[in-house]
Amino acid sequence: MADTSEHADIKDMSFEQALKELEAIVDRLEKGDVELEASILIYERGEALKAHCDSLLRKAEAKVEKISLNANNQPTGTEPLDVED
Template identity: 70%
Template sequence: MTDQPASPHADVKSLTFEKALAELEQIVTKLERGDVPLEESIAAYERGEALKAHCSRLLSAAEARVEKIRLGADGQPAGTEPLDVD
């Protein structure tokens, strides 16, 4: 039995949006070249899927925060409400 982490992409959750997106872009470029061996391509694709899901979650959370901004009668921000995080 090998000493592998529970998920080979567990570290993705600790990446910022910018770092995850940059890595995803590198993977796409690498795969588009088409000179990557099959097994490496599959692993890169799986990592890309994990990065894409992480970016999507981060964007959804940011969108929810933006939607919480309330505007006053004068159109200026009157305050914010805390983001409800489960």
């Protein structure tokens, strides 16, 4: 895997920006018209983008709360969402 300092710009990307770039990388690699060295470099960047997206998703999941309801299905408050890994 490439040194993370090579991909320092990724840490400032939003989830949507990182996902869009990751999709473009996958598309280029699937077409197969990229030279081997370039394929390795963009694959490594794709791995860094994927890790960033995974991290942002885990943070978002940690913030999600479940609304608790009473017997009449009226909201009574919130509690942390149980997310299975």
